[in-house]
């Protein structure tokens with residue numbers, strides 16, 4: 001191929017990460033370790049100061065030393081100055097309100113990247129759709145990050161892979177080049193619907209695995225929930241136009257296995273507390289301000305499934321436990337007692 005015919009990738013040198021929670025901070029470290037110039041926005045000025053001055057974010061990533069070249073501010077205008085790419089790292093249900101405040105500050109032409117795994121309540125929109133609506137960019141230009149990415153492990157430099165989903169391959173490749181380092185291997189994928197739905201749905205399945213663990217159940221129950229969880233999220237994806245292969249990949253089975261089996265997962269931990277007998281309010285209070293996205297997403301995913309006529313029994317069970325006061329043991333018994341069926345019907 002002659003140099004003239006090579007596809008031209010936009011160069012991403014300077015990246016702004018909006019949100020300084022566990023994944024936002026870790027993704028900033030990934031980018032800095034890949035040689036990018038990174039500035040973070042933190043909601044609280046003291047967190048911004050801690051990141052810039054002491055190179056740590058103890059509330060979210062205790063014991064982790066951040067690269068010295070990561071700067072941070074609580075002023076979004078300063079954070080966004082000159083960014084080639086903007087990474088949105090706030091929880092799903094707060095993305096719209098935050099983005100309304102930031103949209104006029106977004107540098108023209110910057111690639112927008114979504115880290116959030118959820119489906120918006122009420123609108124039932126995926127995160128790239130929310131970003132498109134508020135920022136006024138085509139949803140096909142937004143890059144959604146998904147995959148087995150428990151923040152703390154990646155912050156420690158443990159090897160992991162991720163998927164960068166974008167209909168515009170060039171934009172996905174630009175972020176792939178910007179985030180690739182010795183411990184983080186991003187793949188591109190054009191199936192945004194599948195990657196985003198898988199990322200949102202697996203949090204709900206992780207709640208169920210946590211509840212099973214809290215009730216004292218072992219590996220067979222976990223494997224059953226993971227596999228049948230995969231079946232129901234793939235059914236939803238198929239109905240909404242996703243590529244079935246996505247669910248066999250990093251964003252599907254990869255993220256399900258990591259989240260459903262790791263004590264680092266906030267969703268699994270939340271479920272385990274409820275399975276052990278804590279109330280939903282007690283489990284929420286124990287999270288220390290960190291988000292277990294599945295608690296809201298079981299509402300929106302259930303509504304989305306109803307809208308397109310897809311059966312999602314585990315999601316329904318999580319909705320009943322988290323929002324209707326059903327006891328986890330009872331929800332589990334109801335799941336097992338459903339009408340007998342063929343595995344793939």
Ligand SMILES: NC(=O)C1=CN([C@@H]2O[C@H](COP(=O)(O)OP(=O)(O)OC[C@H]3O[C@@H](n4cnc5c(N)ncnc54)[C@H](O)[C@@H]3O)[C@@H](O)[C@H]2O)C=CC1
Pocket residue numbers: 019020021022023024025042043044060089090091092094098115116117118149150151152289290291293
């Ligand atoms: N932590 C992880 O291991 C991973 C998280 N994710 C996803 O990334 C997204 C962000 O997650 P984390 O950084 O882990 O969240 P987090 O709960 O650790 O931090 C959220 C950050 O957003 C800020 N924020 C701004 N507006 C907010 C509001 N209205 N409500 C709550 N927080 C607000 C908080 O101050 C905080 O800095 C979530 O959708 C999560 O599912 C995805 C992959 C891995």
Ligand SMILES: O=C(CO)COP(=O)(O)O
Pocket residue numbers: 117147148149150151203206255258259264265266267268291292293
């Ligand atoms: O998305 C994640 C891992 O890929 C993080 O899961 P939790 O939000 O449950 O911690």
